Amino acid sequence: MTPPRVRIAPSPTGDPHVGTAYIGLFNYVFARKHGGTFVLRIEDTDQARCTPGSEQAIFEALKWLGLNWQEGPDCGGDYGPYRQSERLPIYREHVARLLAEGKAYRCFATPEELAEMRKVQREQKLDLAYDGRYRDYDPKQAEQRAAAGEPHVVRMKVPREPGATTTVHDCLRGDVTFENRLIDDQVIMKSDGFPTYHLACVVDDHLMKISHVIRGEEWITSTPKHVLLYQAFGWEAPAFYHLGLLRNHNKSKLSKRKNPVSVFHYRDLGYLPGTFVNFLGTLGFSYGDDRERFTLDEMVERFEWSRVSPGGPVFDPVKLAAFNADDIRAMDVDTLTSQLIAHLYTPERLRAIVALARERIDLLDDFVPYTSFFFAGKVDYSQVLGKMKIKKRTRKEVVNILKTYIEEIERDPAARGFTAPELETFSRAFCERHGWKTREVFTLLRLSITGRTAAPPLFDTMAAVGKDRARLRLRDAADVLRQQPEW
């Protein structure tokens, strides 16, 4: 086989996701197995959702796991740029070509108009779909309106011959056929001039000579649109492999509601990177020989698509922890000692904690017990549960305010850095917004984060505890409270 070119194409919209690592792993392993190339492309075409710093975070997460790429925005390559926001002229050129050939058309329907259309369709219990209201609009007139600066999108013109179908060959699942009448005239260029995923992905995969598209099952229903785009351009489509989606315990798609999904959570709480990739590798792939512990190199050596199953596996953190425990036991004491020092006692982190502890310890020996909660994963709430009963607030209200806090702090870009000033600004605004006294919320935060009534200043403490550990505890505290009897 000629050396494959594969890619991972994450969106820099938040913390690096476990699912990205999972798909990245399979791409990486497949490329290496066949001496191919693993490309990293950043899909930052949604200006509203991209957050600063998350591109860097993706680099960090993949490197931590050892999933190294040969071409990407940081290291370049022959097919760059590797950031979609830097490829806008390329997309415009390709859209212009489709427009000129009548394979796409401009649509002037406003978002409100389309929302109204869907509302009517819903009421009449029709299929939700774009009704093609601009599909046959006079191109000359459309060009005039566009030239005059009227906002609009560009849609692909899906072939509508009666009975027409589009077949996607999935190498893991076989042929999957879709009726064209059920495929929307998808928007390929948004009114802000940015391409949508569908267009950008097809154009880039072609131009970057991607031979195998290995991605999550969530994409399988949009693959016919991609196939149609390849046909419209007259290009050969790559081979498609849709892997099952990682699931929560209730089988729904892995989500932060139910599980920590940031790769950094696992890194910062002391999971070993080799263990983590090994665990991801056991989901969907099987080594055979009743063996499930293997290194990345061993997985590469053994990898074959016939060893990959298409079902969506449940991501079980308990089993992951058991793997980690095994690997810790297997380390000699010296290695483990240095790993522990590197993980817990980095000079910067230790210094930050010492600064907070100095005025509160009398003997050097007081340090460890006083600061234990900075290092633990979860903390014990049994001693402080009573203190979480905020006067005039029901248990449910307390649980909800904690949950809301978690949700909002994850979403707020201003709190991304998780520094003390950011946290304070965010938290004060949060109290204001929800009509809670700072005293009430700050108490809850302190108890949840530290498991104690007395601790160093809250926001410095939160910052030193770290984002993922803090999030874990807030969620855990909310869970513990939820299971308490009403007060």
Added chain:
RNA sequence: GGCCCCAUGGUCUAGCGGUUAGGACGUUGGCCUCUCACGCCAAAAUCCCGGGUUCAAUUCCCGGUGGGGUCACCA
């Protein structure tokens, strides 16, 4: 709801027509042991259901059921 994907213990999986259905996590019981942990041993599966095909189906085909995904100017 339409379309699409998937289906071996609670979970991850081995199996590729004939097996006492194997391993791992978890659970339960036991052993080891100054405690705990580790370690060791053991227990638990209508192979989703119903039809076919076949001398023979967990394995192949069809239908059902169940679960999931997707139906945006998000990816």
